[in-house]
Amino acid sequence: xxxxxxxxxxxxxxxxxxxxxxxxxxxxxxxxxxxxxxxxxxxxxxxxxxxxxxxxxxxxxxxxxxxxxxxxxxxxxxxxxxxxxxxxxxxxxxxxxxxxxxxxxxxxxxxxxxxxxxxxxxxxxxxxxxxxxxxxxxxxxxxxxxxxxxxxxx
Amino acid sequence: xxxxxxxxxxxxxxxxxxxxxxxxxxxxxxxxxxxxxxxxxxxxxxxxxxxxxxxxxxxxxxxxxxxxxxxxxxxxxxxxxxxxxxxxxxxxxxxxxxxxxxxxxxxxxxxxxxxxxxxxxxxxxxxxxxxxxxxxxxxxxxxxxxxxxxxxxxxxxxxxxxxxxxxxxxxxxxxxxxxxxxxxxxxxxxxxxxxxxxxxxxxxxxxxxxxxxxxxxxxxxxxxxxxxxxxxxxxxxxxxxxxxxxxxxxxxxxxxxxxxxxxxxxxxxxxxxxxxxxxxxxxxxxxxxxxxxxxxxxxxxxxxxxxxxxxxxxxxxxxxxxxxxxxxxxxxxxxxxxxxxxxxxxxxxxxxxxxxxxxxxxxxxxxxxxxxxxxxxxxxxxxxxxxxxxxxxxxxxxxxxxxxxxxxxxxxxxxxxxxxxxxxxxxxxxxxxxxxxxxxxxxxxxxxxxxxxxxxxxxxxxxxxxxxxxxxxxxxxxxxxxxxxxxxxxxxxxxxxxxxxxxxxxxxxxxxxxxxxxxxxxxxxxxxxxxxxxxxxxxxxxxxxxxxxxxxxxxxxxxxxxxxxxxxxxxxxxxxxxxxxxxxxxxxxxxxxxxxxxxxxxxxxxxxxxxxxxxxxxxxxxxxxxxxxxxxxxxxxxxxxxxxxxxxxxxxxxxxxxxxxxxxxxxxxxxxxxxxxxxxxxxxxxxxxxxxxxxxxxxxxxxxxxxxxxxxxxxxxxxxxxxxxxxxxxxxxxx
Numbered sequence: 001x002x003x004x005x006x007x008x009x010x011x012x013x014x015x016x017x018x019x020x021x022x023x024x025x026x027x028x029x030x031x032x033x034x035x036x037x038x039x040x041x042x043x044x045x046x047x048x049x050x051x052x053x054x055x056x057x058x059x060x061x062x063x064x065x066x067x068x069x070x071x072x073x074x075x076x077x078x079x080x081x082x083x084x085x086x087x088x089x090x091x092x093x094x095x096x097x098x099x100x101x102x103x104x105x106x107x108x109x110x111x112x113x114x115x116x117x118x119x120x121x122x123x124x125x126x127x128x129x130x131x132x133x134x135x136x137x138x139x140x141x142x143x144x145x146x147x148x149x150x151x152x153x154x
Numbered sequence: 155x156x157x158x159x160x161x162x163x164x165x166x167x168x169x170x171x172x173x174x175x176x177x178x179x180x181x182x183x184x185x186x187x188x189x190x191x192x193x194x195x196x197x198x199x200x201x202x203x204x205x206x207x208x209x210x211x212x213x214x215x216x217x218x219x220x221x222x223x224x225x226x227x228x229x230x231x232x233x234x235x236x237x238x239x240x241x242x243x244x245x246x247x248x249x250x251x252x253x254x255x256x257x258x259x260x261x262x263x264x265x266x267x268x269x270x271x272x273x274x275x276x277x278x279x280x281x282x283x284x285x286x287x288x289x290x291x292x293x294x295x296x297x298x299x300x301x302x303x304x305x306x307x308x309x310x311x312x313x314x315x316x317x318x319x320x321x322x323x324x325x326x327x328x329x330x331x332x333x334x335x336x337x338x339x340x341x342x343x344x345x346x347x348x349x350x351x352x353x354x355x356x357x358x359x360x361x362x363x364x365x366x367x368x369x370x371x372x373x374x375x376x377x378x379x380x381x382x383x384x385x386x387x388x389x390x391x392x393x394x395x396x397x398x399x400x401x402x403x404x405x406x407x408x409x410x411x412x413x414x415x416x417x418x419x420x421x422x423x424x425x426x427x428x429x430x431x432x433x434x435x436x437x438x439x440x441x442x443x444x445x446x447x448x449x450x451x452x453x454x455x456x457x458x459x460x461x462x463x464x465x466x467x468x469x470x471x472x473x474x475x476x477x478x479x480x481x482x483x484x485x486x487x488x489x490x491x492x493x494x495x496x497x498x499x500x501x502x503x504x505x506x507x508x509x510x511x512x513x514x515x516x517x518x519x520x521x522x523x524x525x526x527x528x529x530x531x532x533x534x535x536x537x538x539x540x541x542x543x544x545x546x547x548x549x550x551x552x553x554x555x556x557x558x559x560x561x562x563x564x565x566x567x568x569x570x571x572x573x574x575x576x577x578x579x580x581x582x583x584x585x586x587x588x589x590x591x592x593x594x595x596x597x598x599x600x601x602x603x604x605x606x607x608x609x610x611x612x613x614x615x616x617x618x619x620x621x622x623x624x625x626x627x628x629x630x631x632x633x634x635x636x637x638x639x640x641x642x643x644x645x646x647x648x649x650x651x652x653x654x655x656x657x658x659x660x661x662x663x664x665x666x667x668x669x670x671x672x673x674x675x676x677x678x679x680x681x682x683x684x685x686x687x688x689x690x691x692x693x694x695x696x697x698x699x700x701x702x703x704x705x706x707x708x709x710x711x712x713x714x715x716x717x718x719x720x721x722x723x724x725x726x727x728x729x730x731x732x733x734x735x736x737x738x739x740x741x742x743x744x745x746x747x748x749x750x751x752x753x754x755x756x757x758x759x760x761x762x763x764x765x766x767x768x769x770x771x772x773x774x775x776x777x778x779x780x781x782x783x784x785x786x787x788x789x790x791x792x793x794x795x796x797x798x799x800x801x802x803x804x805x806x807x808x809x810x811x812x813x814x815x816x817x818x819x820x821x822x823x824x825x826x827x828x829x830x831x832x833x834x835x836x837x838x839x840x841x842x843x844x845x846x847x848x849x850x851x852x853x854x855x856x857x858x859x860x861x862x863x864x865x866x867x868x869x870x871x872x873x874x875x876x877x878x879x880x881x882x883x884x885x886x887x888x889x
Binding site: 074130 | 224498
């Protein structure tokens with residue numbers, strides 16, 4: 001089986017996997033980084049979102065073979081202790097219900113704010129509208145995004 | 155020393171509960187505290203619900219299964235209130251399966267707070283009384299000279315204080331009091347104030363382990379291909395290509411089961427990783443025998459409903475007065491319909507099973523673990539005591555995990571391998587093979603006297619009952635009539651409601667807000683429609699039939715519920731007031747109202763929804779106001795989150811949620827075809843709580859039923875009365 005060297009959360013990992021195995025399953029099954037969630041496997045829900053070279057990407061759509069030499073951040077590596085401004089905003093707005101989709105939501109927002117500290121309402125809508133939340137916490141996600149924007153622009 | 159006779163089996167059970175620590179003072183029903191003459195101890199655990207360690211940290215064992223509804227916070231708050239500890243010193247853990255009475259783990263019907271409130275207050279008060287007794291003995295003063303305060307006992311004479319943590323080993327030696335005094339609710343200082351979820355930080359850092367995140371030593375993974383038609387059988391499978399995928403260990407097949415869970419015949423790929431199993435599954439070449447019921451369609455089903463709707467209901471449900479006096483004179487009739495729906499939890503169902511000889515160990519999220527164990531015991535022949543269950547946190551449930559078809563499948567698969575196996579449902583499986591919320595159809599008829607007073611109400615509900623699946627055809631519990639039965643809240647002198655079951659060959663199950671949601675849509679639409687036809691104000695028309703009606707019971711038996719039309723009116727008045735019902739509407743803006751009683755959870759909720767009509771049948775939801783009266787509120791922020799989220803869940807149903815069937819196969823297979831509400835579609839919402847001193851009711855489902863009718867009533871005010879959910883099918887569009 002081929003081997004791959006991956007940079008995840010500023011740490012180098014070696015994994016043996018079929019080259020077509022999506023990053024999602026590499027993270028979850030081979031590296032036990034289960035904070036990244038499986039929701040659909042077909043880029044329809046956003047639960048598996050991670051940050052790759054600064055972009056929010058669906059880890060279910062990235063074969064491990066295409067992840068070498070990329071800088072990958074998962075929810076576990078967004079901060080050491082939950083102190084990333086987006087995580088703090090999520091805490092202040094008390095967003096989660098079941099919480100399952102929230103790592104994907106948080107990673108999407110973190111990537112968006114990493115590129116643009118003052119996104120327009122349209123930018124936010126378009127970034128967020130592919131991250132589903134069945135519990136329906138969108139109202140609070142909106143509030144948390146506003147809190148995060150305010151915080152990083154202080 | 156307090157000696158207790160305790161048999162060996164109980165002793166083993168008790169010590170095994172301790173997960174390494176010594177359990178002192180563990181109480182089984184009818185038993186005094188178990189006293190062990192040590193004088194050190196690890197912690198104090200007076201009963202199944204809480205434990206206090208020597209640092210004064212409290213662990214509450216949560217009996218109800220967490221799936222996002224917040225029981226992991228509301229239930230510990232109740233304990234902490236009576237125990238008088240700071241909530242920061244409290245953590246929640248899932249009560250291990252087997253430590254509670256049968257049924258106590260059951261989670262559904264918005265019953266968790268309702269069922270646990272008294273028990274958990276009592277548990278907190280017992281622990282506090284024992285800590286106070288220990289302190290009193292230390293100081294050699296009367297217990298009445300002691301008080302509890304923020305995790306300490308205070309000597310009210312000397313004003314000295316001892317921390318709970320320093321008292322636990324002494325408290326553990328004391329007898330468990332049979333009777334304790336509970337706080338006067340006016341002295342509550344935790345209940346009624348918002349607390350953050352106990353596992354919030356873990357969720358936000360990705361540390362939370364849901365069922366799908368559990369790894370058991372040596373575990374393999376399985377995905378399964380299932381017969382596309384319920385109750386079909388496997389004819390043959392060619393797995394030669396699938397087996398060539400690296401990581402695949404074997405391919406096995408299993409048979410269908412009937413009631414209660416209707417596991418489909420399946421072929422499972424077992425592999426060392428999920429990806430290998432997913433890839434190999436696609437290469438299976440399977441021939442199924444679909445059986446004879448493989449031509450059913452929702453198109454035909456709704457034609458059947460429509461054909462039977464005008465006839466007499468097959469089952470009479472509620473009769474009051476005599477509707478026949480008015481039938482045929484001065485009538486309004488209407489029909490409404492709603493489709494099958496899927497739960498679509500974000501965490502697809504999954505389950506781990508390990509079978510070794512005559513024992514079986516299970517890991518996963520279950521809303522009804524006792525029924526699961528009892529059924530697995532019966533179906534597979536394991537003795538109940540040989541089935542070990544490890545309950546897991548759920549990434550959403552909404553009723554999906556009341557059903558345990560996936561757990562039975564996991565056992566069937568694990569029986570054919572010597573290692574633990576995690577069965578993972580892919581999203582396509584989740585949408586195609588659900589226990590679906592039943593499709594339903596309604597025929598309503600209203601009769602009036604000469605003065606245009608509403609004097610007769612008839613409601614014929616036609617549906618594909620859940621009970622036909624769980625209990626078999628002809629099940630007695632077929633009528634799904636909550637919201638349209640004896641609890642019908644409007645004061646109409648003559649009422650007749652009834653149900654006609656129609657069988658259909660896909661599995662059905664309970665979905666969040668169940669038949670109250672199903673029946674509130676037609677009831678609240680029709681009331682509004684009547685008001686509109688009579689040119690009466692929809693608010694005043696409802697209030698005239700609610701406000702002066704006293705509370706009443708739905709029957710005489712022990713299962714009878716109390717209906718409070720005044721509280722139904724109370725939430726309605728609240729939303730009308732807050733949205734400005736009597737104010738002049740802005741141009742092209744329309745408001746719809748709906749109210750209801752979520753009767754079996756003792757809660758009441760209403761919605762007022764304002765839309766702006768942008769073009770014919772094209773609208774924007776500009777404002778949503780919700781009000782809830784659930785009695786005493788435990789955790790207000792948790793309640794708000796449920797109501798806000800409930801709005802999103804219900805808007806999915808109102809706008810676009812629909813499962814359709816052709817050739818006995820579900821057409822939708824994922825989120826592209828079974829669409830959920832999205833971030834940019836969430837309207838602004840304000841939630842108001844009625845200040846109430848009534849016993850606490852449930853909140854998890856209460857925010858759903860009035861959303862669709864309030865929206866539809868707004869559209870009707872704009873000139874377009876929707877009759878079918880989702881309204882997208884009637885040509886409505888929204889921005």
